[in-house]
Every structure is written in structure tokens, then in C-alpha cells.
Amino acid sequence: MRIKVLGCYGGQLLGFHLTSFLVNGSILLDAGSPTEALTLKEQSAVNHIFLSHTHLDHIKDIAFLADNRSLKRLSGDRSNNIVIHSLQENLDMLKKHFLNNHIWPDFTCLPSKKDPTLSLHAIQPEETVEVDGLKITAIPVNHPVPCTGFLLDQGDTQFIYSADTGPTERLWEIANAQPNLKGVIIDCSFPNAFQHIADISGHLTAKGMAQELRKLDRFGKIPVYLYHMKPETLNVMAAEVEAENIPHLRMLTQVDELLI
Ligand SMILES: [Zn+2]
Ligand SMILES: [Zn+2]
Numbered sequence: 001m002r003i004k005v006l007g008c009y010g011g012q013l014l015g016f017h018l019t020s021f022l023v024n025g026s027i028l029l030d031a032g033s034p035t036e037a038l039t040l041k042e043q044s045a046v047n048h049i050f051l052s053h054t055h056l057d058h059i060k061d062i063a064f065l066a067d068n069r070s071l072k073r074l075s076g077d078r079s080n081n082i083v084i085h086s087l088q089e090n091l092d093m094l095k096k097h098f099l100n101n102h103i104w105p106d107f108t109c110l111p112s113k114k115d116p117t118l119s120l121h122a123i124q125p126e127e128t129v130e131v132d133g134l135k136i137t138a139i140p141v142n143h144p145v146p147c148t149g150f151l152l153d154q155g156d157t158q159f160i161y162s163a164d165t166g167p168t169e170r171l172w173e174i175a176n177a178q179p180n181l182k183g184v185i186i187d188c189s190f191p192n193a194f195q196h197i198a199d200i201s202g203h204l205t206a207k208g209m210a211q212e213l214r215k216l217d218r219f220g221k222i223p224v225y226l227y228h229m230k231p232e233t234l235n236v237m238a239a240e241v242e243a244e245n246i247p248h249l250r251m252l253t254q255v256d257e258l259l260i
Contacts (some may be wrong), residue, residue: 001134001154001182001260007033008252010057010164010189010203010228017254018057019228021161021185022046026132029150029161032057035064037254043068044079048131050138051086052163053147054093062118063098066107070117081119085129087138088122089146095120126174128153139174141165143202151178159260162186164228166202172215181222182260185252186212188226191236203228206240213246224249225258 002024007017018032025042028034028049035043043065052058065082072079084091099106099118107117123129125148128137138148143164149171152159158178162171165187175181189203198205204212209226213219229237229251241251 006037008227016231183223210244
């Protein structure tokens with residue numbers, strides 16, 4: 001399994017992209033930044049988007065990815081359409097508030113209803129979907145809107161992406177049930193001084209992240225990668241994360257590619 005970080009920040013600043021990970025070249029986990037981080041050729045290989053939730057920082061580039069794909073297909077290129085997999089509530093939100101022909105064209109009906117650029121596939125909590133040789137299971141987490149993390153399973157190797165979350169339970173139960181868990185990407189959004197904001201917005205501070213990780217049976221033994229840091233507080237957070245002194249843990253950066 002190859003996970004390329006396209007964006008790993010919970011805010012957008014020059015040089016800091018919003019959340020998106022490319023798995024095995026064809027599957028996106030969230031879509032905050034793929035059109036900023038991928039060439040047109042790389043974008044053409046994307047067949048699936050697994051969407052954790054509908055906050056703008058995770059859906060923004062669905063708009064531009066669809067636009068680019070649509071143009072490519074209209075120019076005669078027979079690339080696939082893109083399937084967006086998410087909870088039904090999230091797909092309804094996307095259609096109602098984003099791909100609604102007001103904010104952006106409804107690419108689930110364009111260029112035609114019969115052969116649209118985007119198609120939507122509802123997934124159930126804890127249902128496992130297999131695409132392009134990867135098994136993906138959505139696991140509900142703790143955020144102010146419906147949101148799921150994802151368990152990725154390929155061959156005999158598993159990996160967990162928490163997505164945006166405050167303190168949560170089921171994700172860690174499922175993580176602990178995996179025979180060969182090779183790593184975790186976990187929310188770490190705010191410095192410790194912003195605990196109150198983290199609590200009401202469904203995110204973790206450095207301290208909260210460290211407490212969450214202790215729910216892992218293999219705490220301190222498997223690699224942990226932090227994402228969703230607010231870029232303007234990165235230095236403070238780096239010191240706070242360091243102070244937690246957890247082995248095999250680090251903040252992700254946009255040049256990272258994880259081989260699992
Ligand atoms: Zn969010
Ligand atoms: Zn977010």
C-alpha cells in the first residue's frame with residue numbers, strides 16, 4: 001500500500017494544502033487538495049474518492065477534479081468517471097449544498113445523466129467496500145457532522161485514517177482487532193491552549209491526541225502520523241507533540257509518501 005500525502009493541514013496558507021491522501025495512485029481519501037497537488041495525468045488515474053465528511057476543507061477539490069475530468073472526457077479521452085463513496089447523509093449534503101448548480105455545476109448529471117463525470121455510492125458504517133484491490137471500511141468518529149474514519153486493508157496489512165475527530169471509541173476497537181496494523185493517521189488540529197475550541201469543533205489537541213493513542217493496544221509500537229494541524233500554530237504544536245515523547249510518531253508533511 002502506498003499513501004501519498006497531497007495535503008495534511010487543517011487550514012490553507014501559501015505552501016500548506018488541505019487534507020487529501022492518494023492511495024495506490026487511484027483512490028483519494030478526502031479531496032481538499034488533489035488539483036493543487038497532482039498533475040493532470042495523475043488526476044486522470046483517480047477512480048474513487050472516499051469522503052470522510054462534507055466540511056469544505058475535505059470536499060473543495062471535488063469541484064475542480066470533476067471540472068478537469070469532464071473536459072478531458074469531452075475532448076475524447078475515455079477516462080473513468082469518479083465514484084464518491086461516503087455515508088448517504090454526506091452524499092445528500094453534497095448534492096444539496098455543493099453540486100447544486102448554484103455553488104458548482106452538478107457533475108453527477110453532466111455531461112449527461114447516463115454517463116456523468118461523478119457518481120455517488122452510499123456506504124454504511126462498518127461496511128467494507130473493495131475497489132482497485134483495496135478493502136476500505138468506514139468507521140463513524142466524533143465530529144459535529146456525520147464523519148467516518150477509514151480502515152484500509154490490502155493483502156495482510158491494515159492501516160487506519162481517523163479523519164477529523166475528537167475523542168472516539170469504535171475506531172480504536174476496530175484498530176485493536178486488526179492482526180497486522182501497520183500505522184495510523186490521526187487528527188491533531190490545535191495547540192493545547194485551544195482545548196476548548198478542539199472540544200466544541202470535534203478535533204484533538206496534542207495532549208488529546210496523546211490520550212487517544214493510549215486506547216491502542218500497540219501504543220508506542222506502531223507508526224503514527226499526525227494531520228490536520230493548523231499551519232499558523234505549527235511551531236507551538238511541534239514542541240507540544242515532542243513533549244509527549246511517543247515513539248514512532250511524527251507530523252506528516254506534504255512531501256511524505258508512506259509505503260506500507
Ligand atoms: Zn471537519
Ligand atoms: Zn477538516
